[in-house]
Amino acid sequence: MEITKGQIITRGLTNRCPNCGGHTLFKAGKIFELNEACPACGLKYEKDEGFYLGAMSLNYGITLVCALTPVALLWYYGVLGARPAAVLAVALSVLIPVALYRSSRSWQLMLYYSFFPQHLPRNRRALDGIEDENV
Numbered sequence: 001m002e003i004t005k006g007q008i009i010t011r012g013l014t015n016r017c018p019n020c021g022g023h024t025l026f027k028a029g030k031i032f033e034l035n036e037a038c039p040a041c042g043l044k045y046e047k048d049e050g051f052y053l054g055a056m057s058l059n060y061g062i063t064l065v066c067a068l069t070p071v072a073l074l075w076y077y078g079v080l081g082a083r084p085a086a087v088l089a090v091a092l093s094v095l096i097p098v099a100l101y102r103s104s105r106s107w108q109l110m111l112y113y114s115f116f117p118q119h120l121p122r123n124r125r126a127l128d129g130i131e132d133e134n135v
């Protein structure tokens with residue numbers, strides 16, 4: 001395989017194309033618009049409908065574990081009052097998903113190609129007669 005899982009993970013954590021390593025996941029000058037495909041190597045980022053539900057789940061899980069649970073515990077143990085805890089929880093539940101939007105898309109691609117590195121165009125090889133591409 002030309003591209004290793006380590007490279008896929010490194011590229012995923014740095015918001016880069018898993019196939020060529022270019023900084024091409026998002027449209028230039030846009031914060032939230034994913035390119036349909038990598039302008040450098042042509043890897044399609046837009047997958048089946050629902051592909052990026054995993055990114056939303058990652059975002060939700062991180063927000064819940066890293067922000068809302070600590071705020072709830074601070075409120076439960078009396079460190080924060082109910083009103084400041086509620087305001088903080090609402091603010092964090094909006095800000096964290098927005099802040100992690102780009103990274104969570106990249107992490108979703110990273111997870112997918114970590115499990116299926118053979119689906120990257122640079123990792124494809126000629127198939128034997130009995131093999132199925134399974135793409």
Ligand SMILES: [Zn+2]
Nearest residue numbers: 017020038041
């Ligand atoms: Zn690329």
